[in-house]
Amino acid sequence: MDLTAHGLGGQQDLPISLGLAVAGAVAALIVSFTVLALAWRRPRYAATDGHPVPAALDRLLSYPAFPIALRLLGMVVFLYTVTVAVFGVEQIINPFFGIVYVWLWVGIVPMSLLFGPFYKAISPVRTINMLFARAAGGVPDEGLYRYPERLGYWPAALGIFAFVRLELVSRSSTELSSVRLW
Structure with missing residues (x-):
């Protein structure tokens, strides 16, 4: 071959x-x-x-602490990612590359296929938004501004395009500063 x-x-x-x-x-x-x-x-x-899930799994998923545990897991992974991105070595062995290129780019798709909106459950951005909204007395699902309907999914499509360009076209796809900037 x-x-x-x-x-x-x-x-x-x-x-x-x-x-x-x-x-x-x-x-x-x-x-x-x-x-x-x-x-x-x-x-x-x-x-x-x-199909219905087994009763034991249904009880686990219905337990009130389960979403909190998922949010906590998301924040721990986020803090670790930020730490290795900022303080990690500028080499390909930095775990940040694996987190971005494997976990975020490849791992979330199968997890979402298996478990549904997986990233929504562990998203650190949603957790931070929820904490700020509760501290300010707001509603986490509403936010400060209403998202313009006319934008649709275009920002997400542009973000995916930018990421694909970084990974497949850019000569600096293995440089920490470029991936960190993205």
Whole structure:
């Protein structure tokens, strides 16, 4: 098996020029999303009610301290991430790269598929917002400002685009300062 054909070492390992690789990737994205937009105009999968979870798991998930434990876990991971990002060594062995590229980029998707809105349950941003809202006498779900409906999901899409660009295109994707800035 020839591993050089897979571009495992980054853009410098590709057997074609960077310009052709980017053009091919852009063309593939445009074609695939155009086909998706034109061919899939209505839902094709039936909504299911799912299956009941075992009684012991239901009791655990219904316990009032469970969401608090998840929020606490999210804050501990967040504080650890900030610590290794700020005080960690500027080398690829810094755990910050693994947290960002593996946990946040790859790990949350399967966790969400298995457990539902997993990140919503452990999000440190939601926890900090809840603490500030309670201290100020506000309602955590409302916030100070109403999110403009016209923006929709565009900020999230731009954030994903920026992250993908950092990981796959940027020459500084393994530099702590670049990943920290993102």
